[in-house]
Amino acid sequence: MIRQPLYLPFAEGQWQMSMSLKALDPQDWIEIDDQFVKYLSQKDTLLKTRHSEVFASLPGTEASQQEVLELLLDHLLKHFPQHYRRQGQTIEAIATHQVWHIPDFESAPLDLAGRLVQEDLLLMERSPQGYRLVAASLCFPLRWRLREKLGCPLTQIHAPVPGYSEKLAHPVDSVFNRLKSNHPVWRLNWSIVESPELFFPPENAKPGWEKRINCQNAGDKLFLRIERQTLRRLTQSGDILFTVRTYVYPLRVLEDNPQMAHNLMETIQQMPLEMQNYKNLLPIQEVLLGYLEDIASFKPL
Known part of the structure; x- marks a missing residue:
């Protein structure tokens, strides 16, 4: 398998409140790397022990969920034949030796779809209030609960995000309304967190975690959490499938790239305080910026 890619969405060193969408080649929709077994195994554990926390759907969404499953199965068998094997009504993830009987998921096809890939899958349906979340396989959330967002429109889901209603709500709604099934898009989002946990x-969150961070240990105690997000419209239902692939890297990966450390430092310094607070950067701002500055100023001999 290929090595896990390193995404650094702050490469330009500028903070901006925008979606920053890019066209997505449909063949690049799903990513599989050397973390495949780890991710699918963790999903399996979560779905066995905390199913109601990581999968949820509203009644009446079964047909749209089935469309997602069929789309995903076609894609995986075409682009990753070395990783998947289908025999009749069963689908196998070869590396994990997991085999699923497809008809077992007739009432919740998205549940099976989410088990097959490293991405989380969220289904958005048009409503009078805008697009709303109607089903999701979400094993790797960051500081939010699926059950609290199920059935909510985008504006309500993103209500905690500073500036969203003023700066992003209209552009996001416009993108969702204009998105075409043959023109999927993607973007990156980033956070700095105190744990490598995917779920x-x-x-x-552990109280007082920020007090244990200093310039000497920040590279090992803090983590870059990157979300590779894709949007594509389903051709039959017209619903929109939102995928989220979560990558977690120790912050020390920037020690090999002083320029990226500098760009991240610049981005944080330009970020409004309310956004820094939302991203939980304020408690560690001084230490974080000091650590990044040390890296950025390092000049190899």
């Missing part, structure tokens, strides 16, 4: 609901 990170609000209660996983």
Whole structure:
């Protein structure tokens, strides 16, 4: 398998409140790398022990969920035949030796779809209030709970984000309304977190964590959490499938790239305080910027 890619969405060193969407080649929709077994195994554990927290759907969404599953199966068998094997009504992830009987998921096809890939899958349906979240396989949330967002429109889901209603709500709605099934798009989002855990609901945050961070240990105690997000419209239902692939790297990966450390430092310094607070950067701002500055100023002999 290919090595996990390193995404650094702050490469330009500028903070901006925008979607920053890019055209997505449909063949690049799903990513599989050397973390495949780890991700699918963790999903399996979560779905066995905390199913109601990581999968949810509203009644009446079964047909749209089935469309997602069929689209995903076609894609995986075409582009990753070395990783998947289908025999009749079963689908196997070869590396993990997991085999699923497809008809077992007739009432919740998105549940099976989410088990097949490293991405989380969220289904958005048009409503009078705008697009709303109607089904999701979300094993790797960051500080939010699926059950609290299910059925909510985009504006309500993003209400905690500073400046969203003023600066992003209209552009986001416009993108969703204009998105065509043959022109998917993608973007990157980033956070700095205190844990490498993929499943990170609000209660996983440990009180006082910021007091244990200093310039000497920040590279190992802090982590870059990157989300590679894609949007594509389903051809039959017209719903929109939102995928989120989560990558977590120790912050020390920037020690090999002083310029990227400098760009991240610049981005944080330009970020409004309310956004720094939302991203949980304020408690570690001084230490974080000091650590990045040390890297950025390092000149190899």
